[in-house]
Amino acid sequence: MRLDVVTIFPEYLDPLRHALLGRAIERGILEVGVHNLRDWAHDVHKSVDDTPFGGGPGMVMKPEVWGPALDDVVALTGPAAADGVLDSALPHVPATVPEQVSAQDRGEDAAAASDGDRRPVLVVPTPGGAPFTQDTAQRWSGEDRLVFACGRYEGIDQRVFDDAAQRYRVEEVSLGDYVLIGGEVAVLVMAEAVVRLIPGVLGNRRSHEEDSFQDGLLEGPAYTKPRVWRDLEVPAVLTSGDHGKVDRWRRDQALLRTARQRPDLIEAARARGDLDRQDLGVLGE
Ligand code: ADE
Numbered sequence: 001m002r003l004d005v006v007t008i009f010p011e012y013l014d015p016l017r018h019a020l021l022g023r024a025i026e027r028g029i030l031e032v033g034v035h036n037l038r039d040w041a042h043d044v045h046k047s048v049d050d051t052p053f054g055g056g057p058g059m060v061m062k063p064e065v066w067g068p069a070l071d072d073v074v075a076l077t078g079p080a081a082a083d084g085v086l087d088s089a090l091p092h093v094p095a096t097v098p099e100q101v102s103a104q105d106r107g108e109d110a111a112a113a114s115d116g117d118r119r120p121v122l123v124v125p126t127p128g129g130a131p132f133t134q135d136t137a138q139r140w141s142g143e144d145r146l147v148f149a150c151g152r153y154e155g156i157d158q159r160v161f162d163d164a165a166q167r168y169r170v171e172e173v174s175l176g177d178y179v180l181i182g183g184e185v186a187v188l189v190m191a192e193a194v195v196r197l198i199p200g201v202l203g204n205r206r207s208h209e210e211d212s213f214q215d216g217l218l219e220g221p222a223y224t225k226p227r228v229w230r231d232l233e234v235p236a237v238l239t240s241g242d243h244g245k246v247d248r249w250r251r252d253q254a255l256l257r258t259a260r261q262r263p264d265l266i267e268a269a270r271a272r273g274d275l276d277r278q279d280l281g282v283l284g285e
Pocket of ligand 1: 125173174175176178180183
């Protein structure tokens with residue numbers, strides 16, 4: 001997968017070189033291009049914004065800067081050809097794509113995610129977007145390319161997206177019901193959620209199959225050694241060696257935590273018919 005980010009604060013995206021994403025870059029599973037929007041600004045001040053038509057506070061980002069930037073990023077031409085591919089902060093990991101992720105597999109995933117539409121997804125982080133969820137992350141993890149457009153100020157001139165729709169599948173997404181200063185932090189969040197779902201990125205496939213949200217419930221508590229710590233014991237079932245009982249206990253804990261923290265998710269699971277008699281019994285207690 002290739003991620004491109006267009007921003008006026010390229011250094012903000014540096015964390016993408018580290019940890020799990022850095023490892024994916026080093027192994028050739030991921031490529032990340034970070035582009036400074038000001039490279040497409042023409043005036044001496046490299047300005048990227050202007051006052052809004054109709055009046056009001058704040059500034060709106062200019063179409064004459066964003067338009068050519070997005071044209072170049074989709075084609076990897078102009079300044080987008082030359083700059084910005086991040087190198088991993090984690091050298092020394094073998095630079096091979098793991099066996100289970102053949103190019104064909106990745107191509108098939110992308111085709112399935114996009115219904116055969118090969119235009120890259122243009123992600124626009126904005127509090128006015130549709131909620132970003134685990135389903136969004138799952139869907140995007142099968143794409144070949146994602147391009148993120150980081151707006152600041154009062155946003156980006158709407159015509160940029162109306163025009164970009166010829167070359168991109170445009171998706172406006174929000175992290176939640178609060179307002180950030182710009183889209184950069186949202187990109188870090190979304191990139192991490194997406195990249196960890198690409199086959200071969202996490203060592204153990206089950207670690208994301210059992211994630212919170214993957215089955216619509218929150219994950220229950222986890223324990224490791226020692227069995228007793230500060231007089232607190234690990235629940236006995238986890239050391240019983242009875243896998244059936246462990247699975248049931250984990251399911252119960254997931255149900256109880258979800259009911260406590262996110263009753264809306266329990267209602268949704270109930271409406272989908274995902275809760276059996278035993279589940280409903282646990283919740284009833
Ligand atoms: N930019 C500003 N606020 C945002 C939010 N809540 N989600 C995504 N991008 C944003």
